Amino acid sequence: MIAFENVAYSYGGGELLSGVDLTLQPGSFHFLTGPSGAGKSTLLKLCYGELLSTKGRVVLFDRDIRGVGRDGLARMRRRVGVVQQDCQFLDHLSVAANVTLPLSVTGREGDPQDLSDLLGWVGLTHLAGARPPQLSGGERQRAALARAVITSPDVMLADEPTGNLDWEMSLRLLTLLVELNRMGKTILIATHDMNLIRAAKTQVAARVLRIKGGRVELAGAEL
Amino acid sequence: MSGLGTALRDLVRPDPGADRLVPPTGMGSWLTVFTAGVMAFLAVFALALSLASGRLADRWADALARTSTIRISAEGAQVAAQTEAVLALLATTPGVASARALSETEERALLVPWFGSDLPLEDLPIPQLIEVTEEGSGYDAEGLRLRLEAEAPGAVLDDHARWRQPLAEAASRLRFLGWGALLLILATTGAIITLAANASLSANESILKVLRQIGAQDAYIARAFVRRFTLRTLGGAATGVVCGLIAVWILPSGDTTGGFLTGLGFSGSSWLLPWLLPVLCAIVAFVATRAAAFRKLAEMT
Numbered sequence: 001m002i003a004f005e006n007v008a009y010s011y012g013g014g015e016l017l018s019g020v021d022l023t024l025q026p027g028s029f030h031f032l033t034g035p036s037g038a039g040k041s042t043l044l045k046l047c048y049g050e051l052l053s054t055k056g057r058v059v060l061f062d063r064d065i066r067g068v069g070r071d072g073l074a075r076m077r078r079r080v081g082v083v084q085q086d087c088q089f090l091d092h093l094s095v096a097a098n099v100t101l102p103l104s105v106t107g108r109e110g111d112p113q114d115l116s117d118l119l120g121w122v123g124l125t126h127l128a129g130a131r132p133p134q135l136s137g138g139e140r141q142r143a144a145l146a147r148a149v150i151t152s153p154d155v156m157l158a159d160e161p162t163g164n165l166d167w168e169m170s171l172r173l174l175t176l177l178v179e180l181n182r183m184g185k186t187i188l189i190a191t192h193d194m195n196l197i198r199a200a201k202t203q204v205a206a207r208v209l210r211i212k213g214g215r216v217e218l219a220g221a222e223l
Numbered sequence: 224m225s226g227l228g229t230a231l232r233d234l235v236r237p238d239p240g241a242d243r244l245v246p247p248t249g250m251g252s253w254l255t256v257f258t259a260g261v262m263a264f265l266a267v268f269a270l271a272l273s274l275a276s277g278r279l280a281d282r283w284a285d286a287l288a289r290t291s292t293i294r295i296s297a298e299g300a301q302v303a304a305q306t307e308a309v310l311a312l313l314a315t316t317p318g319v320a321s322a323r324a325l326s327e328t329e330e331r332a333l334l335v336p337w338f339g340s341d342l343p344l345e346d347l348p349i350p351q352l353i354e355v356t357e358e359g360s361g362y363d364a365e366g367l368r369l370r371l372e373a374e375a376p377g378a379v380l381d382d383h384a385r386w387r388q389p390l391a392e393a394a395s396r397l398r399f400l401g402w403g404a405l406l407l408i409l410a411t412t413g414a415i416i417t418l419a420a421n422a423s424l425s426a427n428e429s430i431l432k433v434l435r436q437i438g439a440q441d442a443y444i445a446r447a448f449v450r451r452f453t454l455r456t457l458g459g460a461a462t463g464v465v466c467g468l469i470a471v472w473i474l475p476s477g478d479t480t481g482g483f484l485t486g487l488g489f490s491g492s493s494w495l496l497p498w499l500l501p502v503l504c505a506i507v508a509f510v511a512t513r514a515a516a517f518r519k520l521a522e523m524t
């Protein structure tokens with residue numbers, strides 16, 4: 001589904017990631033951990049081509065991201081749902097319109113009942129007509145999750161999705177992601193919340209990857 | 224070409240999904256409408272200037288190219304004798320279609336605008352004028368001058384070439400100046416709309432990022448901006464043209480004594496020409512915004 005082959009990424013100041021080899025099989029569930037600034041967000045952005053590696057190859061859906069062009073990359077991104085810690089929305093549109101945006105850009109119209117079910121699933125039915133600036137941090141995260149899954153993507157990438165949530169809401173979001181994984185979706189969650197990882201391991205066969213010294217390694221049994 | 228064709232089709236076919244992507248407010252919207260309106264207003268005058276110059280050049284050319292004047296200055300009865308001689312001479316000159324001596328009333332009418340009707344013109348030594356109309360490739364001016372010198376010493380041929388040429392050139396240059404001004408106005412419109420589009424794209428960069436992330440293609444993202452800026456420009460320019468046409472329409476109407484300024488306007492079907500300006504402005508806006516949008520999206524990659 002996603003493969004990194006000897007991938008490196010450097011900002012102006014030096015190499016953040018180097019020699020990263022990684023394969024995410026279809027239907028797998030992975031956590032990505034590491035200290036702040038280790039490169040978790042960067043690795044996620046490399047997965048869907050928001051950033052391009054400075055060395056090596058990133059393969060998404062069996063195609064090298066670097067060779068597909070901007071329109072090809074856009075088509076590939078439709079199969080990837082992304083939830084970021086700092087979720088961005090189109091603030092002049094309602095929550096419902098923002099959630100259905102991925103359908104609009106492909107010329108599709110969502111089924112109102114499906115939308116209603118989806119908003120109910122993330123607990124935002126009562127806020128369907130609200131504008132994003134009116135939402136709390138947790139509500140924004142759930143709205144972003146709804147937007148990410150509305151096209152039923154093959155891969156879900158989440159960057160600190162519970163960063164703005166209390167524990168109860170974090171567990172609820174985790175349950176939603178686990179449900180998606182059970183539907184066959186590939187999940188990769190970047191987090192430093194060890195409690196969340198432990199909670200997930202009770203529900204799903206999740207593997208934990210850790211970024212250390214710019215490289216990605218499989219975390220040990222201490223988790 | 225197919226991309227451009229699709230973009231043009233998208234322009235005329237509304238897509239509520241794409242159209243709502245860009246927030247409906249902002250300075251850029253007013254700037255675009257205002258600029259398009261003002262530029263179209265000015266363009267109407269530039270167009271009117273061009274057309275008026277063209278008409279003037281044609282009128283002068285038509286009126287002067289085929290005619291010339293012979294002026295006879297002599298003492299008393301000599302005037303009538305020399306006039307007779309010149310008319311006889313002209314009747315046998317190849318290239319002369321007709322020749323006639325202007326009557327006293329006609330000569331007086333020529334002088335009244337300069338001296339007024341109260342001046343006792345009959346007491347002034349006014350030369351006799353003979354109007355010559357050419358035919359075919361015209362007459363041999365040098366040959367005619369030599370013959371006049373021999374048969375009517377007081378006759379002087381004025382074939383209008385001396386002042387016709389500079390006038391025709393001036394009118395022609397004025398016409399090109401008008402077209403040049405029109406091009407500059409369109410170029411300025413394009414530049415200002417590019418600035419406004421760039422400002423709008425930068426102000427909405429977070430929207431572009433969201434759209435990119437959820438899989439929108441560049442053409443889809445650009446469409447929202449292109450359509451909005453093009454339609455705003457079209458509307459602004461149409462308003463500017465209406466105002467410009469009203470302003471031209473209320474200018475004093477042309478007459479023979481009013482000269483160039485009162486001839487500044489449109490006539491007949493040329494009143495329809497200014498309506499091409501909103502279309503031209505819209506094309507400029509379409510190209511400028513599309514280029515700006517794709518450039519911005521390429522920079523974000």
